[in-house]
Amino acid sequence: MRVLTGLLGALVVAGTFSSVLRTLVIPRPTRSSFTRLVHMAVHLPFQFVADRCRTPEAKDRVLVPVAAVSILANLVGWLVAFWAGYAMLQAAVSDLDPIDALREAGSSLFTLGFASSHHVDLTVIDFIAAATGPITIGLQIGYLPTLYAAYSRREAEVTLLQARAGNPPWGPEILARYAQIGLTDSLTELFRNWERWAAEVSESHTSYTVLSRFRSPQPDRSWLIALLAVMDAAAMQLALNPGRPQAEARLALRAGFVCLRDIAGIWRIPYNADPSPDAAIRLPYEEFAAAVAHAAANGYPLERTAEEAWPHFRGWRVNYEDLAYRFAYLFDAVPAPWSGPRRTQEETLTPVTPVDRKPAGPE
Numbered sequence: 001m002r003v004l005t006g007l008l009g010a011l012v013v014a015g016t017f018s019s020v021l022r023t024l025v026i027p028r029p030t031r032s033s034f035t036r037l038v039h040m041a042v043h044l045p046f047q048f049v050a051d052r053c054r055t056p057e058a059k060d061r062v063l064v065p066v067a068a069v070s071i072l073a074n075l076v077g078w079l080v081a082f083w084a085g086y087a088m089l090q091a092a093v094s095d096l097d098p099i100d101a102l103r104e105a106g107s108s109l110f111t112l113g114f115a116s117s118h119h120v121d122l123t124v125i126d127f128i129a130a131a132t133g134p135i136t137i138g139l140q141i142g143y144l145p146t147l148y149a150a151y152s153r154r155e156a157e158v159t160l161l162q163a164r165a166g167n168p169p170w171g172p173e174i175l176a177r178y179a180q181i182g183l184t185d186s187l188t189e190l191f192r193n194w195e196r197w198a199a200e201v202s203e204s205h206t207s208y209t210v211l212s213r214f215r216s217p218q219p220d221r222s223w224l225i226a227l228l229a230v231m232d233a234a235a236m237q238l239a240l241n242p243g244r245p246q247a248e249a250r251l252a253l254r255a256g257f258v259c260l261r262d263i264a265g266i267w268r269i270p271y272n273a274d275p276s277p278d279a280a281i282r283l284p285y286e287e288f289a290a291a292v293a294h295a296a297a298n299g300y301p302l303e304r305t306a307e308e309a310w311p312h313f314r315g316w317r318v319n320y321e322d323l324a325y326r327f328a329y330l331f332d333a334v335p336a337p338w339s340g341p342r343r344t345q346e347e348t349l350t351p352v353t354p355v356d357r358k359p360a361g362p363e
Helices: 002-025 033-050 056-063 066-092 098-109 120-158 171-180 184-207 209-213 223-240 247-266 285-295 306-318 319-330
Strands: none
Touching: 002 033, 002 066, 002 120, 002 209, 033 056, 033 066, 033 209, 066 098, 066 120, 066 209, 066 247, 098 120, 120 184, 120 209, 120 223, 171 223, 171 285, 184 209, 184 223, 184 247, 209 319, 223 247, 223 285, 223 306, 223 319, 285 306
């Protein structure tokens, strides 16, 4: 019985160490079942309440704490697992009963020092447990600045997009606003910046999975919806204006859907890695045609009609639409146009194009 208890304790301690290393130390995409289960357990009650909210703003307020609470719950879960594992190890090498073993392990793990033993084996385990607690807490403290730095870099570009795409962001609105102020040629710079942004988000959100659940500072913003808007704008430009520079738009599109696929791999969401350009998409042609008319009404030049551009736009969007919709559903992102359904029926929020007003001249 003591052998089984010792083996189980060793497995618990080793498994918890593995989870800590995978989550906080290893700088590459790794999976921790322990962390995933903790995050799921934290998320479910918040989502239950959010599903009963009537407005996107109220839902956002409920879901904002999820990521932070998950981080705290993860730390508590690790410490409790270590506590149980070391208690089983101590009970296995001594005649301590379960309560005394828990007292001994807790005294060492949390460096409280209220319980101690003169048994050599227990002293070794006590020393290891005493080192484990501060190391785990220290790693978590060091993890937070890295996490929030990545969040800040992500949100800076999302906030900059507000003036270019409205709130919530929408791809056709980007084309309309750039055309309205005569900066259509500057779209290449936007696509270049978002290619780099997508690469950074892919790296950070696969290394630190919880970042995907960190919501934007404002309820009508979302990193996912912002990325979808830029990809839609790039796909529309490629479809409507084949004569314009294509390199930046194509690279931004590629970086965008690679980013979504990398994150999908961490979240264990299946996807088609090589969809046919002739495959159907869920966005109706009528909405695409209305969006093309909206961009054209604001001065965006067209080389193709909406009907001529539709097969080309569909061929681009098939690469990312399904994953974007599934992530928007999973994260309950702001209900923006062209972003798919949500968990509860909500009215789609459409950005308002500003009126290009100028001061009246002297009479």
